Amino acid sequence: MAWVFLVVAGLFEMFGVAMINRLNKYRNFLSFALLFLGFGASFLFLSLAMKSLPMGTAYAVWTGIGASGGAILGMLLYGEAKDWRRIVCIIMILGAAVGLKLIA
Structure with missing residues (x-):
């Protein structure tokens, strides 16, 4: 249940941003x-x-969801650049969050 709470926290972080x-x-x-x-x-x-x-794990995953989600919202809703390098960086952030889930 803690991981569900963490994902919900990240989604509210995106909403707050x-x-x-x-x-x-x-x-x-x-x-x-x-x-x-939201916050x-x-x-x-x-x-x-x-x-x-x-x-450490909870904060890193929460921050990763908020940061990558904020960047994705910016690209989708606010016309921010959709450069492939930004997308690769977002994928790396999300990959790190998944990695922390797998070892925690």
């Missing part, structure tokens, strides 16, 4: 509330995952 972009475009209460909700839920699920996963 997208809400930073929204807040920069629309300075209103809803944008701030969604940002707070708050992310930390909540990360803390639940860390009850049974090692801190």
